[in-house]
Amino acid sequence: MSAVQSQDNLASEASVRDLRRVPIHPDFWYPLAWSKEVKRGKAHGVHFAGEPIVLARTESGRVFALEDRCAHRQVPLHAGVVEGEGIRCGYHGWTYDCSGQCVDIPYLGRERLPNGVRAYPCREAHGMIFVFPGDATLAEQTPFPEMPSVTDKAYKTRRFGRPVKCHYSFMHENLMDMNHQFLHRRQMGQMRARSLGRRRGENWIEVDYTFMREAGKQPAGEALVFGSSKRSEDQSDSSVMTIRTGYPYQTLQIRSSEDSLVMDLWIVYVPLDAQQRTNRTFGMLSIRKPKVSLLLDAAWPLLVWFTERIFKEDRAIVELEQAAHDNQGADWNHEVFPVINELRDVLRNCGARTVIPIRAVEDLA
Template identity: 55%
Template sequence: MQAATHARQTAQGATAPGYDLRQIDCDPNFWYPVAWSAKVRPGKAFAARYAGQPIALIRPEHGPVYALEDRCAHRQVPLSKGVVDEAGCIKCCYHGWAFDRRGQCVTVPYLNREDVGRPVRGYPCRERGGLVFIFPGDPALAETVPLPDVAQVGNPEFKTRQFSPRLKCHYTFMHENLMDMNHQFLHRRQMGSITARFLGQDAGENFMEARYSFARKGGNQPLAEALIFGRHHDLEGREQPVEEVVSVRTTYPYQTLKIHDKDGDLVMDLWACYLPLGETQQVTQAFGLLSVKKPKWAFLLDMAWPVLGIFTHRIFEEDREIVEMEQKAWRELGGDHNIEVFPVVRKLRTLLATHGVPNPHATPQG
């Protein structure tokens, strides 16, 4: 708790030493997705992780999914390797110790006595939008922290795609990459010659938002890009009108990208959470949902859906290569040497530092 307070004071301009942003862990007192619901099958257990914590997700044949520490209290073997019994408890694969959804040991079969086995940690667990969320922080806070809204899942006017790539980088690189739309040069092979136009920003205690439009400077527009951003034409040097507004927002710890057309209607809604992995959180499991508004003739979007998937995958792979290069440079240089000049990203970095928690291995700077 003292470390978290120190990080907040430092980010707000206190004179105390600060921390390298890549050594700031996610605040665990939020709901984090750790698996797709479809991966956790009835009567089965599923192995997941949050940062350095192994998590066992158990879905009984009847009743909701629950989450426990993925270590048996007896010999520390993974509970996710165990068997779900008729009562919905998880039995360790080694000696058959059984644990209920609270993590209490209800059976040590070869002793036939109560109150013998030790409990394991249980995590508050919920499902929304096809994702299983856990609350890895203080369980007493779970009821007061709302689950996030996840794109337009369940809205029949939209078609939604799931994605969950793993990246070899700190989660903060992902927030910076999406927030800073000035990197379109990176995607020139996929999108041709376009440029981002900064329209404005908003900020609050727990969020940072930037708004952009895009202008085509030459070349033909890819079909998939037209589906997402609308039709853009090269006007031979003339200023192009704002046909749509792209809003990128980090509301800690989640990130969204929404596109509204010139009439103000939402046409695309992206939601993402960057789940930290590993003790130093230098690996990220992204969970994302991309919702696209169906046109009047919905079958047109269905026909273009595979093309859109290929296009978004190629764009993401270019981003992946870049953020992993950034992480590699951080390791080789021994810290964060970025010289950031875009005010939006500088404010974003402050937001992430303010709401995160310094890693136990972090070294104060200054």
């Protein structure tokens, strides 16, 4: 084996080991837009891992998804016109139905029509539009995300999400690693997480936490999430937080000492670009209503402010992690927390088998 071949093999092995170059697996249901973003009779352009996709809501209210290009001159269909139950390209008026079949060319009629464009399985639920970007034959047998708290009237739910400039794996690690509470010290005070144990399956991992805080005035953020408390220094909270990555989704639940679910978060990170260095988060945060529900309504603006502050800090730190990775050209992390190391194994094993090329990453620098 030549020295050049040896170097190429080492580079290839390093790429496989590097989680930040593992693409997300496409054979799952991913939300690509909020329902409110796709108006009746309108088209909306989105992306999944570099693939342009157009979402269109017909006159009947149905939403369908096609690749966002006209088979004629490749211009984006989202710049076209939704008519009836189909979409018409804005350039020459080629018309496609919800299956992607070309059904009309104005100057040729309905004879000798081309095959059309790719259609994606599409479902609307929980205020989001989900698309199955992988093998369409697997869509029906692939479990659809369940969010029982979102439809339960005992909970009040807020939807949130922003683009974040990092690989999706950084997001999974950030949420699952509660040891980073120091980052949120201004919002959460001197809280300290203690891991109670973890469990792992083939495509999932979860960990339980309890929290301790130092004596002193309880920050408003802590009171919002865990409730008001007068615990003394180093006294453990009776609530238990369980964080789970069930690939590719993630959940965070807080249960009280009576095992009542008081907070329920569902979240997913959808890659936008082909290099998967930018993702769009879609999150659903449900809070159990107190006996006097007006109390939660009154506190809701403060809760929204608090969660946005936490998300802003998390977004800033994971984007710095991504920048460091791209500058170094490899994953130099020295992770010591067993939960995160096992999470990385799950993400690596469940991800797509291809590898984002090293050159594609370096071109971003």
